[in-house]
Amino acid sequence: xxxxxxxxxxxxxxxxxxxxxxxxxxxxxxxxxxxxxxxxxxxxxxxxxxxxxxxxxxxxxxxxxxxxxxxxxxxxxxxxxxxxxxxxxxxxxxxxxxxxxxxxxxxxxxxxxxxxxxxxxxxxxxxxxxxxxxxxxxxxxxxxxxxxxxxxxxxxxxxxxxxxxxxxxxxxxxxxxxxxxxxxxxxxxxxxxxxxxxxxxxxxxxxxxxxxxxxxxxxxxxxxxxxxxxxxxxxxxxxxxxxxxxxxxxxxxxxxxxxxxxxxxxxxxxxxxxxxxxxxxxxxxxxxxxxxxxxxxxxxxxxxxxxxxxxxxxxxxxxxxxxxxxxxxxxxxxxxxxxxxxxxxxxxxxxxxxxxxxxxxx
Amino acid sequence: xxxxxxxxxxxxxxxxxxxxxxxxxxxxxxxxxxxxxxxxxxxxxxxxxxxxxxxxxxxxxxxxxxxxxxxxxxxxxxxxxxxxxxxxxxxxxxxxxxxxxxxxxxxxxxxxxxxxxxxxxxxxxxxxxxxxxxxxxxxxxxxxxxxxxxxxxxxxxxxxxxxxxxxxxxxxxxxxxxxxxxxxxxxxxxxxxxxxxxxxxxxxxxxxxxxxxxxxxxxxxxxxxxxxxxxxxxxxxxxxxxxxxxxxxxxxxxxxxxxxxxxxxxxxxxxxxxxxxxxxxxxxxxxxxxxxxxxxxxxxxxxxxxxxxxxxxxxxxxxxxxxxxxxxxxxxxxxxxxxxxxxxxxxxxxxxxxxxxxxxxxxxxxxxxxxxxxxxxxxxxxxxxxxxxxxxxxxxxxxxxxxxxxxxxxxxxxxxxxxxxxxxxxxxxxxxxxxxxxxxxxx
Numbered sequence: 048x049x050x051x052x053x054x055x056x057x058x059x060x061x062x063x064x065x066x067x068x069x070x071x072x073x074x075x076x077x078x079x080x081x082x083x084x085x086x087x088x089x090x091x092x093x094x095x096x097x098x099x100x101x102x103x104x105x106x107x108x109x110x111x112x113x114x115x116x117x118x119x120x121x122x123x124x125x126x127x128x129x130x131x132x133x134x135x136x137x138x139x140x141x142x143x144x145x146x147x148x149x150x151x152x153x154x155x156x157x158x159x160x161x162x163x164x165x166x167x168x169x170x171x172x173x174x175x176x177x178x179x180x181x182x183x184x185x186x187x188x189x190x191x192x193x194x195x196x197x198x199x200x201x202x203x204x205x206x207x208x209x210x211x212x213x214x215x216x217x218x219x220x221x222x223x224x225x226x227x228x229x230x231x232x233x234x235x236x237x238x239x240x241x242x243x244x245x246x247x248x249x250x251x252x253x254x255x256x257x258x259x260x261x262x263x264x265x266x267x268x269x270x271x272x273x274x275x276x277x278x279x280x281x282x283x284x285x286x287x288x289x290x291x292x293x294x295x296x297x298x299x300x301x302x303x304x305x306x307x308x309x310x311x312x313x314x315x316x317x318x319x320x321x322x323x324x325x326x327x328x329x330x331x332x333x334x335x336x337x338x339x340x341x342x343x344x345x346x347x348x349x350x351x352x353x354x355x356x357x358x359x360x361x362x363x364x365x366x367x368x369x370x371x372x373x374x375x376x377x378x379x380x381x382x383x384x385x386x387x388x389x390x391x392x393x394x395x396x397x398x399x400x401x402x403x404x405x406x407x408x409x
Numbered sequence: 410x411x412x413x414x415x416x417x418x419x420x421x422x423x424x425x426x427x428x429x430x431x432x433x434x435x436x437x438x439x440x441x442x443x444x445x446x447x448x449x450x451x452x453x454x455x456x457x458x459x460x461x462x463x464x465x466x467x468x469x470x471x472x473x474x475x476x477x478x479x480x481x482x483x484x485x486x487x488x489x490x491x492x493x494x495x496x497x498x499x500x501x502x503x504x505x506x507x508x509x510x511x512x513x514x515x516x517x518x519x520x521x522x523x524x525x526x527x528x529x530x531x532x533x534x535x536x537x538x539x540x541x542x543x544x545x546x547x548x549x550x551x552x553x554x555x556x557x558x559x560x561x562x563x564x565x566x567x568x569x570x571x572x573x574x575x576x577x578x579x580x581x582x583x584x585x586x587x588x589x590x591x592x593x594x595x596x597x598x599x600x601x602x603x604x605x606x607x608x609x610x611x612x613x614x615x616x617x618x619x620x621x622x623x624x625x626x627x628x629x630x631x632x633x634x635x636x637x638x639x640x641x642x643x644x645x646x647x648x649x650x651x652x653x654x655x656x657x658x659x660x661x662x663x664x665x666x667x668x669x670x671x672x673x674x675x676x677x678x679x680x681x682x683x684x685x686x687x688x689x690x691x692x693x694x695x696x697x698x699x700x701x702x703x704x705x706x707x708x709x710x711x712x713x714x715x716x717x718x719x720x721x722x723x724x725x726x727x728x729x730x731x732x733x734x735x736x737x738x739x740x741x742x743x744x745x746x747x748x749x750x751x752x753x754x755x756x757x758x759x760x761x762x763x764x765x766x767x768x769x770x771x772x773x774x775x776x777x778x779x780x781x782x783x784x785x786x787x788x789x790x791x792x793x794x795x796x797x798x799x800x801x802x803x804x805x806x807x808x809x810x811x812x813x814x815x816x817x818x819x820x821x822x823x824x825x826x827x828x829x830x831x832x833x834x835x836x837x838x839x840x841x842x843x844x845x846x847x848x849x850x851x852x
Contacts, residue, residue, distance in 0.1 A: 178745070
């Protein structure tokens with residue numbers, strides 16, 4: 048009985064002493080934290096994706112509260128609505144930022160870009176990119192292993208089986224994780240555009256026109272037809288590659304019609320009408336008439352390349368230790384081995400006896 | 410008992426079928442493509458232009474910086490292009506293309522077969538000759554030899570180790586030169602000893618080459634300071650650190666160079682190239698390449714000019730077998746599959762291995778079963794399964810703490826994994842990312 052009592056009393060005493068110490072420490076080392084951080088964090092979506100450039104939502108909340116204005120601070124997931132709420136809560140002006148989405152700038156589907164060899168290494172674009180130029184003749188395009196799909200925490204990107212290319216869906220919040228994960232920098236964040244309408248060059252190949260087209264029939268060949276066509280100076284050509292500035296672009300679609308390889312893509316537009324008021328619409332069919340011939344031309348060459356490579360037997364399995372392992376599993380029959388060993392032994396003896404006498408003067 | 414390194418190691422099937430055939434001299438091709446970057450470090454700066462006439466052995470690229478090497482024309486003829494062409498991996502690299510006309514060599518090159526054994530050159534002359542000849546490590550790493558022979562201040566070399574291990578399965582190029590050019594290799598070793606000012610050199614050879622051991626022992630016994638060290642067969646004994654451990658019993662500390670334990674390792678091929686550069690003034694313009702594979706008609710070792718298209722070599726070996734599925738540059742463990750069979754032979758091409766689809770294709774990877782086989786075979790004492798996981802999650806700081814930079818990329822882990830996991834592929838990726846992080850931090 049006495050033991051139990053002593054135990055209870057001593058434990059209580061320890062508890063009280065500890066409580067006092069903790070209270071004093073808590074008072075002495077109290078960190079004053081801005082209560083607004085909690086408020087802002089509550090308003091943020093809580094996805095902790097890092098798309099804003101800060102480590103999680105709390106990181107951004109701290110940065111927002113610390114900063115004087117909202118310049119350069121933007122949550123791509125919550126978008127403008129979320130930023131407006133935060134700005135109102137903090138009594139600030141919100142900086143408008145147009146909603147963005149990821150865009151895959153490659154159209155190297157199996158039909159457009161024939162495979163020249165087979166990649167058999169680890170299924171990762173980063174690994175493949177570090178090893179060699181890829182399994183097609185295009186050294187700039189999509190590798191198709193799906194690093195971007197893995198990086199996406201919003202399930203907004205998936206691999207299309209028929210084309211072997213990633214497809215971005217409306218669920219994209221433009222956090223930029225896929226952009227960072229792509230070793231070939233194919234994915235770009237662009238304005239979503241009115242009614243989700245977008246026009247962009249679906250190619251990143253910087254090779255000269257002929258080389259690019261040989262590798263992929265849908266490559267941008269840097270012919271600058273689109274540049275001449277654009278009335279808003281939205282298109283520029285750098286290193287044989289056209290780029291459409293999404294801020295200057297007015298979505299007139301004229302460039303799409305003149306592109307000889309179909310490298311410029313339009314998304315979410317209604318079907319094209321041939322109206323007399325659009326002068327280019329008349330020109331466009333003309334261009335289109337020449338298009339099949341022009342597009343078809345490089346295809347046979349590309350197939351030749353593919354065939355050549357196929358006969359040359361380049362199934363590419365970069366660096367491969369499992370190779371030797373396979374060989375192990377297919378050992379030559381024991382008899383053969385014994386016979387070979389004997390042969391070798393004989394020749395070794397012969398070599399040993401043929402050692403010559405040499406003088407060295409140093 | 411024979412010496413070997415202690416930690417890890419594997420025993421892949423050797424398949425050294427080409428060990429008995431003499432080295433064949435490959436005819437000069439019609440056109441050679443000589444890459445300007447055949448070594449670790451900055452690519453050489455071109456010295457010729459389109460339309461220039463060059464002779465065999467004439468410099469066509471000069472070393473661009475300290476860690477770089479000179480490049481020479483391997484043939485005589487006309488320069489038809491100085492441009493970018495795809496290498497074996499399909500990536501564009503600067504090259505010099507020479508259309509062959511005759512076979513005229515630079516006048517000062519001694520092309521006689523007569524052996525030269527009188528080393529009269531001084532240490533400085535030797536280093537200068539090695540630098541001018543553009544010699545790089547011939548084992549495959551292609552590190553400029555001149556740099557390796559200039560120990561950083563504060564370090565002194567005590568021992569030269571000549572690497573005649575050739576632990577890669579299939580390859581026999583080093584084996585054949587040890588048999589056919591044994592004297593020259595020993596003279597090359599003596600030249601390297603003089604350049605390093607060391608008294609002792611050890612030639613390490615695995616015990617599966619008793620003929621080479623016998624032949625070199627016969628020669629070395631007459632020379633002061635050169636020893637032959639037969640080694641137990643184990644992959645990757647040809648790795649620099651593994652070889653030092655096997656020969657001297659000393660372990661190179663993590664992150665340090667072999668010079669930290671007073672050792673300098675050079676390949677037998679390098680010793681031969683040094684002999685030719687110093688005694689015959691012949692730059693590195695040709696090398697021995699093993700062309701082999703189960704269904705190759707005439708596998709063998711070929712002495713070919715640098716820049717010869719690999720397809721020509723395959724032709725010489727009886728053409729591409731019908732069941733060929735993969736062409737690998739180098740051995741099966743550390744070599745790389747080629748996407749472009751017209752890529753040229755470079756200073757580091759030790760072999761061409763042709764495999765059928767059955768031999769070549771990887772099995773589908775499954776989950777890690779935590780058997781720790783990769784840990785027990787890692788010759789650097791690392792934990793490959795962990796490094797792979799960390800690489801997949803891009804945790805570079807932890808990778809650094811787990812010593813990923815010590816990985817020698819030998820592939821023993823991938824070889825031994827019962828789940829066929831691509832351990833090395835990911836570890837190599839993690840290693841390059843960690844390396845980039847470390848470099849960024851230093852800046």
